[in-house]
Amino acid sequence: MKKILKWTGFIILSLIAGVTIIAASRQNVKYTAPYPAIKASTDEAVIARGKHLVFSIAHCADCHSTANADSLIQSGLDVPLSGGRLFALPIANIYTKNITPDKETGIGKYTDAEIARALRYGVHPDGTVMYDFMPFHNVCDEDMTAVISYLRTQKPVRNKVPPHSLNVAGKMIKAFMISPVGPSESIPQKVRPDTTALYGRYLVNSLGNCSGCHSKHDMKGAIVGEAFAGGSPMKKAENLPAYTPPNLTTDSSSRIFEWTRDMFIKRFRMGNIKNSEMPWNSFKRMTDDELTAIYKYLKTLKAAKTATAA
Ligand code: HEC
Ligand code: HEC
Known part of the structure; x- marks a missing residue:
C-alpha cells in the first residue's frame, strides 16, 4: 500500500512538473499571420477620420492612457496615447501599450503592416499572441489606414510601460487556451459612413x-x-x-x-x-x-x- 502511494505521488509530481515545463516553454510561442497591405497616409482628411475614430467610437484613449486621463477626455482634450493603464485580472496584470510614435517605448519601431497585423490578427510584431482586449479584427482597410495614419502624427511620448505579469493560472491559460483572434468575416476595402x-x-x-x-x-x-x-x-x-x-x-x-x-x-x-x-x-x-x-x-x-x- 505504502509503495503504491509513493508511486502515485511520484507520478503526480512528475506530471505537474511536466505540465509546468511545457507551460513555461509555451509562454512565447510565435504565430504567423498575414501582413495587411496597409500604408499610413499623410492626407489631412484621412488623418482627421482616424483621429475621430480613435477619440470616439474606438475609444483608444480610454485604454491607452492612465485612468486619471478620463477627466481630460471628458473635457474634449486629445490625451496622449502613452499607455500604462492596468487591467488587474484575477490571473494577470495586463498593461496597455504606449502607442505614440516613440521609437524606444512606443510604436515608432513598428511598420504600418506590423501594427495593422496586430490589430487585425491578434499577433504582436514579435509574433507572440495578443490578449484579445480590442475588437478591431473586422475594421475595413480604409479605417485601419486612417487610424494608423493618425497614430503616426502624434507627438512621441517616452513612457516605458511595465511588462505584463501572469500568475500560475495565467501562465497555464496563456500556454494552453489562448491563441490569436482574427477576422470573423471578409474585410471590406471601405465601409461607407451613413445612418443605416x-x-x-x-x-x-x-x-x-x-x-x-x-x-x-x-x-x-x-x-x-x-x-x-x-x-x-x-x-x-x-x-x-x-x-x-x-x-x-x-x-x-x-x-x-x-x-x-x-x-x-x-x-x-x-x-x-x-x-x-x-x-x-x-x-x-x-x-x-x-x-x-x-x-x-x-x-x-x-x-x-x-x-x-x-
Ligand atoms: C467597458 C464596458 C462597456 C462598453 C464597451 C459599453 N458599455 Fe454600455 N454600459 C456599461 C455599463 C457598466 C453600464 C451601466 C452604467 C451606466 O449607465 O453608465 C452601461 C450602460 C449603457 C446604457 C444605459 C445607460 C442608462 O442611462 O441607463 C446604454 C444605452 C449603453 N450602455 C449602450 C452602449 C453602447 C451602444 C455601447 C457601444 C457603442 C456600449 N454601451 C459599450 C458598460 C459598457
Ligand atoms: C479595452 C481596452 C483597449 C482599447 C479600447 C484599445 N486598446 Fe490597444 N491594447 C489594449 C491592451 C490591453 C493591449 C496589450 C495587449 C497585449 O499585450 O497582448 C493593447 C495593445 C495595442 C497595440 C499593440 C502594441 C504593441 O506594442 O504590441 C496596438 C498597436 C494598439 N493596442 C492600438 C490600439 C488602437 C489604435 C486603439 C483604438 C483604435 C486601441 N488600441 C484601443 C487595450 C485596448
Whole structure:
C-alpha cells in the first residue's frame, strides 16, 4: 500500500512538473499571420477620420492612457496615447501599450503592416499572441489606414510601460487556451459612413465593442447566452460602485426598450454621469449620424431576456 502511494505521488509530481515545463516553454510561442497591405497616409482628411475614430467610437484613449486621463477626455482634450493603464485580472496584470510614435517605448519601431497585423490578427510584431482586449479584427482597410495614419502624427511620448505579469493560472491559460483572434468575416476595402443599421452594426461590433461589456462571457471570452442581453457587474476603480451593463436588445427587459432615437442621443451627450466603466466620454464625441446608425442597429437585435447574474 505504502509503495503504491509513493508511486502515485511520484507520478503526480512528475506530471505537474511536466505540465509546468511545457507551460513555461509555451509562454512565447510565435504565430504567423498575414501582413495587411496597409500604408499610413499623410492626407489631412484621412488623418482627421482616424483621429475621430480613435477619440470616439474606438475609444483608444480610454485604454491607452492612465485612468486619471478620463477627466481630460471628458473635457474634449486629445490625451496622449502613452499607455500604462492596468487591467488587474484575477490571473494577470495586463498593461496597455504606449502607442505614440516613440521609437524606444512606443510604436515608432513598428511598420504600418506590423501594427495593422496586430490589430487585425491578434499577433504582436514579435509574433507572440495578443490578449484579445480590442475588437478591431473586422475594421475595413480604409479605417485601419486612417487610424494608423493618425497614430503616426502624434507627438512621441517616452513612457516605458511595465511588462505584463501572469500568475500560475495565467501562465497555464496563456500556454494552453489562448491563441490569436482574427477576422470573423471578409474585410471590406471601405465601409461607407451613413445612418443605416448596417453601418451601426459595423460601429458597434468592429469598433465600439458594445457586446464585449453588454454580454456575458466565459473564461475564453466566448459569449454565453445571447449577445447584448446584459453583461456582468464591473467597476471602474476599487473605490467606485459596480454597475451591470444592461440589456440592449429589443426585449421588454431591455434598458432601451422604450427609448426613442432622440433619448438615445441625449443620453450619450450626457457623458459618464455615474462614473461607470463604459467609455461614455469617448462615445459622446460621436456624431448624431453615428449614434442614429447605432440606435437603428440595436433595434434590429433579436429580443433576448436579460441574462441572470453570473
Ligand atoms: C479595452 C481596452 C483597449 C482599447 C479600447 C484599445 N486598446 Fe490597444 N491594447 C489594449 C491592451 C490591453 C493591449 C496589450 C495587449 C497585449 O499585450 O497582448 C493593447 C495593445 C495595442 C497595440 C499593440 C502594441 C504593441 O506594442 O504590441 C496596438 C498597436 C494598439 N493596442 C492600438 C490600439 C488602437 C489604435 C486603439 C483604438 C483604435 C486601441 N488600441 C484601443 C487595450 C485596448
Ligand atoms: C467597458 C464596458 C462597456 C462598453 C464597451 C459599453 N458599455 Fe454600455 N454600459 C456599461 C455599463 C457598466 C453600464 C451601466 C452604467 C451606466 O449607465 O453608465 C452601461 C450602460 C449603457 C446604457 C444605459 C445607460 C442608462 O442611462 O441607463 C446604454 C444605452 C449603453 N450602455 C449602450 C452602449 C453602447 C451602444 C455601447 C457601444 C457603442 C456600449 N454601451 C459599450 C458598460 C459598457
